[in-house]
Amino acid sequence: MKLTKRLLMSVVALGIAGAVSGTAFAADTIAIITPSHDNPFFKAEADGAAAKAKELGYATMVLVHDDDANKQNELFDNAIAAGVKAIILDNAGADASVAAVKKAKDKGIPSFLIDREITTTGVAVSQIVSNNYQGAQLGAEEFVKLMGEKGNYAELVGKESDTNAGIRSQGYHDVIDQYSDLKSVAKQTANWSQTEAYTVMESILQAHPDIKGVISGNDTMAMGAYAALEAAGRKDVIVVGFDGSNDVRDSIKKGGIKATVLQPAYQQAQNAVVQADKFIKTGKTGLEEKQLMDCILINAANASKLETFALKP
The missing domain is CATH 3.40.50.2300 (Response regulator)
Incomplete structure (x- = not known):
């Protein structure tokens, strides 16, 4: 599948190096849409999701909505037009994102949310958030x-x-x-x-x-x-x-x-991709839509074990 002109313009405008991996979507593609990577939390999400997707044999389309619901909507349009198999999303607003996620669902593209919930259930396959x-x-x-x-x-x-x-x-x-x-x-x-x-x-x-x-x-x-x-x-x-x-x-x-x-951002994102892969292959995840991951206190006693939103043994 060829990269659409609209999508290409969007990726170039975002200025994200390597935003699209794989060869012109020769492989099945997962879109990863988050707030700005200027915040290391969101970059860790994108990196975690992209790494797991690659490990599972998918190309990735990594995009940034900058907490702008209108921009997010355009990115969903681009992902839908590109024929992605699934969308991993840290959304741009609990209410404002419902329509975009539903639009993808109506086109047969499942969404897997991380970090932030939306206000409606039944439109995303999974909502994986920190407790x-x-x-x-x-x-x-x-x-x-x-x-x-x-x-x-x-x-x-x-x-x-x-x-x-x-x-x-x-x-x-x-x-x-x-x-x-x-x-x-x-x-x-x-x-x-x-x-x-x-x-x-x-x-x-x-x-x-x-x-x-x-x-x-x-x-x-x-x-x-x-x-x-x-x-x-x-x-x-x-x-x-x-x-x-x-x-x-x-x-x-x-x-x-x-x-x-x-809050385990990297692991949340990887879990979302694993669930997306299972859903793509079987039509279900075997899990509830809403999933909570417990948080861990970090202070002087264990700070040295913290690395990129994960705690080392």
């Missing part, structure tokens, strides 16, 4: 311990369109709110962005100079917050993240950020 509530509780328990069960703190929240942002925040508060001496003085979104988190943290520091801790909905925002705190000479402020990135691992090892929560 965000369990992970958030782990992070909150460590945060409470690090804070000595008292002090003013701020929370950085992810994108409102992302179900995970709300689940993590709820998990944090269900633990932290049990401690009356821990006071939330600010709760602001930084949209999963390191740059936004830096700016938001600067504003929070100005309004609340007595702040003692920051709990973040992901590691990228935690890195931005810590950079702002460091620039202000406030290394005394405790920062806890969520994701398990190598950047935060390195910060933990240097005594910077204190902890994070590992």
